Amino acid sequence: MRIVLVGPPGAGKGTQAQYLAKNLSIPHISTGDLFRANISQGTLLGKKAQEYMNAGQLVPDEVTIAMAEDRLSQADTEQGFLLDGFPRNLAQAKALDRFLADRNLALDAVLDLEVPEDEVVKRIAGRRICRNDSSHVFHVTYSPPKQEGVCDICGGELYQRDDDHEDTVRKRLEVYHNETEPIIDYYKAQNLVVTISALGKVDEVTQRAMDALQRAKAA
Incomplete structure (x- = not known):
């Protein structure tokens, strides 16, 4: 299957992507x-991206699209x-469609992980990292540590990342809504869109997603 996974920050996309x-x-x-x-790897695209990142700028769509197309051209994506x-915006979505159409391919599904905004804020603002x-x-x-502020695994200090503060999370959500x-x-x-609730335990969400994708494939 050829799938695009979408959802707001804190929806658990990275975790679900690995399982799926x-x-x-x-x-x-x-x-x-x-x-x-x-x-x-020091690729030309990597060097271009690094220049923008070093300047505190967003990497332009054309660089991100070129990286994605290069990766999608590799043999392990054939199945x-x-x-x-x-894609994270319309320009990238349209570029992906053109790339696939040129190869007589198409997406099978776009899996949308739905989470209420207040839950997103709660999930992200409550994170603590060693x-x-x-x-x-x-x-x-x-999943609180046994001792507040101390990592259960190594005893290191737990802290809240700057971009995990509530005001920053809400700004990230605004960017998501707009872009x-x-x-x-x-x-x-x-x-193509299949929407599921991303609330609940990880394995429950994964099963929900697998069921929805199988239904989309059968349709």
Whole structure:
């Protein structure tokens, strides 16, 4: 299957993308991974992206699109893929459609993870991350550490990232509403959107998503 995953910050896209890609035996392609790979490998696109990032500017669509198209041209995507974080606006969505159409391909589904805005704020603003290892993540409500402010795993200090503060989260949501949400309507016009609730346990959301994708494939 060829799938685009969309949803607001804090919807759990990264987590669900990993599980879904594994269950469907297709590569998970995230924008973050694309940037990191191109920058670490010193590609021309990576160098261009780094220049913009060093200047505190957004990487232009044409650079992001070129990275995505390069990745989608690799052999492991022949049986499908799951895109996470791309496309993030209408220009990128239309570029993806053109890329696929040129190869007589098309998307099978756009999976929209739906989460109430207040829940998004609660999820992100409650996150606490270990200074010693950023993979050690806790939550003041859902998975609190045994001792406040201390990582259960290594004893490191837990802190709240600057972009996890409530006012910043709401600004990120505003950007999502303005830039990314329009692609949902764009794909709805193509009858591709499958919307599911992203509330509940991770495995419950994954099963919900798998069921919805299977229904979309059968249709």
